[in-house]
Amino acid sequence: MDCLASNCKLLDPMPIDKSSPEIQLLDEIQQFLQSAVHDLRAAQRRTAISAELLLQSGSDQERSELTAQLLQGLSKTEELLNGVSSYAIALARSHYRIDVFPGNRAVRFALANLDRKIRETGAIITVADLPEISGDRDRLAELFEHLIDNSLKFRRPDPPVIEISATSVPEGWLFSVKDNGTGIPPKYQDRLFIPFRRLQGADMPGAGLGLAISRKIVEAHGGRIWIEARDGPGVSFFFVLPASDGD
């Protein structure tokens, strides 16, 4: 079929600049979706097959093992759905509500949400005087929650000791969360902030998204986040946030 020259132009494939931030973000989201589906499917498989086996099962002991497998599949699904939802919220910068509030308040919110885990692990958490922060208070509380939760999860047999502090740097404020946990071999430190990449197996609790979400939150505030890993125990997370107006 003939078409007018102006119409035909629409049929030409759009030239794609692979280095543009938009295309990179799309690629990142595509990869995220693929990984999310992958992990959800694994949880679904575990649940569905356990149920099938349960129907065929003869012994009480086997039945209770399979029921446990089935419930684990369901709770992994729940964790993944929560994680995917939090990641989506962290990505939505235009929905961030920015105001100025004390950094200690964000940490207090995070600690309240982690209260049960802190009591269970006997963690000792010290929080220094933190500056005022300009940002979305819910997201920044969530950021502290992910980092502290990470330290609680990857603990050694001793009670976790976690220190949170901040110092002034030319770019703004440098925050740190340091622990005495299992540590992270430096060779793996680049993978940590990638969604769904785990250093432990799939059976470890969690969706494998905490640090990926943390990075999105920090970047949405115009900051950056990194880790100082070493062979041996303990790890330090650092992030920089631009100083709030008036500082």
Place this chain on the structure above:
Amino acid sequence: MTSKVTTYKNRILLAEDNDGDVFLVRRALEKRGLSHELVLAHNGEEALLWLDHHSGDHNGSARPDLILLDLNLPRVDGGQLLSHIRKTDAFSRTPVIVLTSSDSPKDRQMALELGANLYFRKPTDLASFMDLGRIIEETLRGGPEFGLTPQAEPQVHY
């Protein structure tokens, strides 16, 4: 004196971090009645260490007859592991079946380019998963030449 005639035990390395899937692979092998010894690695690093430890064994008896590889492994992923396996003389011809939940064409392409013999997408129903027992047995029967010529079209199971 015990008989010298023993059933040959196929040594299978399974690199898989998901306990539920380990359980299913075991069950598939048992259901098939395949005489085997399963060596389990929970992450890519563990698998790498085990393989390196067994690559220098000249009589070959400690080497695996087959490797089952999950792609999405912690620490060292399945792709890196597969590429290492194919670069190591001792394992360059060992049959490798990739087990994965991924249906990304990119992953499939990558696995086959890196030298996987088979790509098995983990099914979500028991009967299809149990089919893995037959696939493993056929791959083992195929021997070291199975599908390893560069021209051969690797099989894909869905």
